[in-house]
Amino acid sequence: MVAHRVAGAPLDFAALRTELAVPGDFSREVLADARAAAGGRLTQPPEAYTDVTDLPFVTVDPAGSMDLDQAVHLAKDGDRYRVSYAIADVNAFVPPGSALHAETLHRGETIYFPDTRVPLHPPVLSQGAASLLPDQVRPAVLWQIDLGATGEVAAIDVRRAHVRSRAKLDYVTVQQQADSGTLPEAITLLPEIGGLRQALARARHAIDLDLPAQEVEKSESGDWTLVMRAPLPVEKWNAEISLLTGVCAARLMLDAGFGILRTVPPPEQKAVDALRRAAAALGVTWPDGAAPGDVLATLDRGNGKHVAFIEHAASLLRGSGYTVFDGAPPAQPLHAGIAAPYAHVTAPLRRLVDRFGTEICLAAKANQPVQQWIRDTLPQLPELMAGADALAHKADRAVVDMAEAWLLQDRVGQRFPATVIDLDDRGGATIVLDEPAVRARCKGAGLVIGAKVTATLTEADVNTRVVRLQTG
Numbered sequence: 001m002v003a004h005r006v007a008g009a010p011l012d013f014a015a016l017r018t019e020l021a022v023p024g025d026f027s028r029e030v031l032a033d034a035r036a037a038a039g040g041r042l043t044q045p046p047e048a049y050t051d052v053t054d055l056p057f058v059t060v061d062p063a064g065s066m067d068l069d070q071a072v073h074l075a076k077d078g079d080r081y082r083v084s085y086a087i088a089d090v091n092a093f094v095p096p097g098s099a100l101h102a103e104t105l106h107r108g109e110t111i112y113f114p115d116t117r118v119p120l121h122p123p124v125l126s127q128g129a130a131s132l133l134p135d136q137v138r139p140a141v142l143w144q145i146d147l148g149a150t151g152e153v154a155a156i157d158v159r160r161a162h163v164r165s166r167a168k169l170d171y172v173t174v175q176q177q178a179d180s181g182t183l184p185e186a187i188t189l190l191p192e193i194g195g196l197r198q199a200l201a202r203a204r205h206a207i208d209l210d211l212p213a214q215e216v217e218k219s220e221s222g223d224w225t226l227v228m229r230a231p232l233p234v235e236k237w238n239a240e241i242s243l244l245t246g247v248c249a250a251r252l253m254l255d256a257g258f259g260i261l262r263t264v265p266p267p268e269q270k271a272v273d274a275l276r277r278a279a280a281a282l283g284v285t286w287p288d289g290a291a292p293g294d295v296l297a298t299l300d301r302g303n304g305k306h307v308a309f310i311e312h313a314a315s316l317l318r319g320s321g322y323t324v325f326d327g328a329p330p331a332q333p334l335h336a337g338i339a340a341p342y343a344h345v346t347a348p349l350r351r352l353v354d355r356f357g358t359e360i361c362l363a364a365k366a367n368q369p370v371q372q373w374i375r376d377t378l379p380q381l382p383e384l385m386a387g388a389d390a391l392a393h394k395a396d397r398a399v400v401d402m403a404e405a406w407l408l409q410d411r412v413g414q415r416f417p418a419t420v421i422d423l424d425d426r427g428g429a430t431i432v433l434d435e436p437a438v439r440a441r442c443k444g445a446g447l448v449i450g451a452k453v454t455a456t457l458t459e460a461d462v463n464t465r466v467v468r469l470q471t472g
Contacts, residue, residue, distance in 0.1 A: 011216075011224055011406060013113045016398055020391065023107050026122050033100035034122035037093040038129035042139065044092045044160065049139060053164040057086055058186045059132055060238050063170035066127035067110070067119065069347045069354075071140070071165045072241055074189040079149040081193055085245050086132060086140040086163040090121070090348040090355050093130045096373040105377070108388025110350040111395050114216045114224060119350075126349045134165045141358050143245050151196030156248045158365050175234040194237025197244055204339035205291035207267075207317060209310055210236075212301065214439070216403045226403045228437040230301060242346045243338060249361050250341035254329050256364035260357060260381060262344050263323045264336040267292065267316040278312045282450040292316055293339070304419040305450040307432070311421040312449065322353060322382040353385050401465035404438045408460040408467055416469070418442070420451045431455060431469065444471030 017024075026034070057071035073084040094101050104120055111118040119126045132138050142161035146154040167184065177183045178191055201208070212230040219225045246262070253259025272292060279286045279295065282305040286295050296313055299306040317337050323330045335342040345361060348354040356374055363370045418431040420442075429447040432439050433455075442455050455469035 011114075011402055013115045013399065016395070016402065017113065017118070020395055020398065022111055022118050022391065022395065026103065027099065029099035030103045031122055031124075033095070033098045034093070034124050037095075037100070038124045042092045043095050044089070044139065048160050050142070050159060050161040052084075052086075052142060052161045053137055055084060055163065056186050057084070057132075057163055057165045058167045058169055058184055059134070059165050060169045060171065060174055060187065060234070063172065065170075066131060066133070067117075067349045068132040068165075068168065069349045070242065071132045071163060072190075072238075073186045074193055076189055080154065081147040081151070081189065083143070083145040083147065083193065083241060083244065085143040085145070085241060085346070086138075086161065086165075087143065087245075087346055087354075087358065088130050088132055088349050089139040089141050089160060089358075090125075090130055091359055092139045093125050094121075094355070096371075104352050104355075105380075105384060108352050108384050109392055111392050113395065113399060114218065120352060121349060130349060132163065132165050134168045137162050137164050141362065143248065145244060145248055147193070147196070151193065151200050153244070153248060153251075156252065156365075158252070158361050160362070171232055171235050171238075175232045178234055190234065190237045190241075194240045197240035198236070201240075201243075201339065202294070202297055205293045206339040207293040207313070207337050208296060209314060209317070209337075210296075210301065211307065211310055214400045214437070216399050224403060226400070226407055226436060226438070243342070245346050246342045246344060247338065247340050249343040249345040249357055250333070252361045252364045253325075253343055253357075254333065254341060256360070257328070258326050258364075258370060259324075259343060259360050260353060260378060261323045261325070261330065261333055262320070262335055262342050262353075263330070263332060264317050264320045264334070265332055266334065266336050271315045271318075275309075275313055275316065278309055278449055281448065282306075282309050284309050304432075304452070308419060308421040308450040311430075322385050324378050324382060351385075352388070353381055356381060398465060401467070402462060404440065404467050405460045405462045405465050407436060408438065408457055409462055412457050412460055415454050415456050418453055418455050418469070420447050420449055420453060423447060423449055438467065440467040440469055442469040442471060447471065 055073050057073050059068045059071045061068060069088050071086040075082045107120050110120045140161055140163045142159055144157045148154045212228045215227045215229055216224055217227055250261055275292060276286060333341045343357050344351060344354045345357040348358060356378060359374055360370055417434045420429050420431050422430040428441055428443045430439060431442045453471050455471050458470050459466055459468040
């Protein structure tokens with residue numbers, strides 16, 4: 001992890017939220033609905049839930065998280081595994097047709113800023129009554145997925161259940177426990193099962209870019225810092241449990257002939273051909289017959305040329321969206337990154353579509369008709385989620401751009417060693433500075449992907465969030 005202090009940074013994220021038209025406070029009507037649900041006015045009767053509070057679930061999330069969607073318990077019997085995955089039953093708290101329901105359709109997903117989050121649901125639910133907080137009995141949707149010795153799915157069950165998490169764990173602590181062999185009983189098998197699922201993803205030729213992420217966070221001294229953070233192994237293992245559940249959800253939907261899938265089309269051949277040319281230019285070995293995902297899995301994320309190649313590989317995963325189907329399966333059901341059909345069902349506190357997907361899976365498993373309010377609203381979801389995703393991505397990029405400009409605003413005219421990671425058709429490039437780890441636009445002659453260059457900072461404007469450099 002590399003961090004760079006944005007010294008004394010008066011970064012105005014509130015103004016940024018206004019500029020981007022991010023939703024503001026909840027209305028009184030929405031808050032009244034949320035308080036009523038938090039007080040026990042639920043859409044599901046108690047008899048709809050199986051009591052599994054004796055199963056010692058734990059949650060694993062970033063430190064400080066309170067909107068806890070998932071709790072996990074892993075077990076093994078002989079050469080078979082059982083993944084028990086409890087997902088917050090948000091539908092129990094959101095009455096169809098209510099002001100709260102309408103507001104979630106408007107928002108679509110939680111948007112995160114360094115100083116706050118703009119939640120999909122009021123905090124009394126998202127960080128309170130609906131969250132799988134420790135030592136609280138909570139309504140949940142319980143997925144129990146049996147796996148064979150190699151991690152392949154052998155059986156799927158999903159039903160409503162009352163659960164009680166035993167501990168709220170964070171990634172850094174869990175990684176330390178994994179390294180020392182002291183993982184809690186509930187997740188002792190996480191490295192083993194996660195590793196098996198990763199091996200199956202490799203066998204499917206899944207495309208995992210797995211690049212470090214730029215994040216803006218507050219340091220211990222109170223200043224904002226720019227951090228380049230690579231995912232810990234435990235985050236990847238934990239993600240495999242969520243991906244597994246999404247793959248099982250897609251299977252249930254496809255078998256039932258109704259649902260909404262998260263789809264990414266297979267890469268176009270011209271994108272694969274362009275990536276092969278980039279591999280040759282960067283000295284990346286591409287064995288005969290290897291799929292792009294197989295090549296990506298071999299690369300060193302600490303190697304500048306390899307990072308440039310991975311950045312270029314992002315062109316393989318274009319055209320993501322949500323695909324609704326009723327009757328025949330969609331012509332293109334796959335998520336190319338996962339190399340399998342996939343559906344979102346594991347983050348309903350933070351993402352609208354998961355609430356719908358969950359109800360579809362419950363109906364499919366029980367061989368019951370899907371509720372009419374879901375059928376009525378489902379065709380709108382791809383457009384609603386596309387808008388919400390676009391706003392979230394725009395906010396993420398704007399936050400990082402603002403921090404980068406602030407960090408560099410007093411260094412115009414200085415020269416920085418950097419690596420070229422992408423080219424455009426206008427004679428420019430995207431580069432990553434060695435120090436600080438800033439991504440920025442650069443102009444100059446003879447720029448080549450993967451090349452080490454020295455670039456002069458020509459502009460760093462906090463108000464416009466623009467950073468530009470020039471070689472030569």
